Amino acid sequence: MIEFRNVTAGYGEFMILNDLSFEAARGRITLLIGPNGAGKSTVLKTLFGLLKVKQGSIHLDGKDITGATAKELLTQHGVAFVPQGRNLFGQLSVIENLELGGITLGMKTCHERIPEVLELFPRVKERLHSAASSLSGGEQKQLEVGRALLLRPKVLLIDEPSIGLSPLVVADVFRLLRELADRGTTVLMVEQNVKSALRMSDDAIALESGRLVLHKPADELLGDPHIERLFLGGAHTAAVATT
Secondary structure, three states: OEEEEEEEEEEOOEEEEEEEEEEEOOOOEEEEEOOOOOOHHHHHHHHOOOOOEEEEEEEEOOEEOOOOOHHHHHHHOOEEEEOOOOOOOOOOEHHHHHHHHOHHHOHHHHHHHHHHHHOOOHHHHOOOOOEHHHOOHHHHHHHHHHHHHOOOOOEEEEEOOOOOOOHHHHHHHHHHHHHHHHOOOEEEEEOOOHHHHHHHOOEEEEEEOOEEEEEEEHHHHHOOOOHHHHHHOOHHHHHHHOO
16 A cells, blocks of 8 residues: 655755645555646656755555655655656667666566566567657557566556547557556556546545645545536535546
């Protein structure tokens, strides 16, 4: 379980998250929603040690991980992050990108795990020796996720996985995330394609100005007539209107 306890964090002296507290349960997909600037991506970056916690604490399975570096979170705590956009080495092959993703494992362990990861991505498997830049947008996103999965993470943080992808490819990515959660991985996701993401998520957290304004089962939120306001703005007003 991920726990944010009264976390304040941001960029330099500019705080984005303000006294934020929430929990994300193991083996479930928790979707972060809210208007632009609400702090959704900042939650992921703070959890992954890319931004400093000014106040409060972050816990994983009861252990305080506040202040841990990205490397420590990845190698010691099993937290992997797939950021927004393309984050591959385009001139390197698919297999070389995977090897770099598993570099902390040692080459022997990395090569033992690559086949099991590729079983999840048959299209990527067929392009093993192709340059990453030659893959389609969907294949590149699958490669990014596969690279993160080499470390067998307990927690997967993923930011806007559908950007630039066709609806069919997005559906494939969402199905994969659902499968990972069903296997016990905790998935914390930011996704603008909110209605589709809610259909495959377990829980939804709405943020506004870096504060928690709503935490509900995803299926309840999907049926909320005020859902448009919940992710385009005015989350607090909408939450009050449904109580």
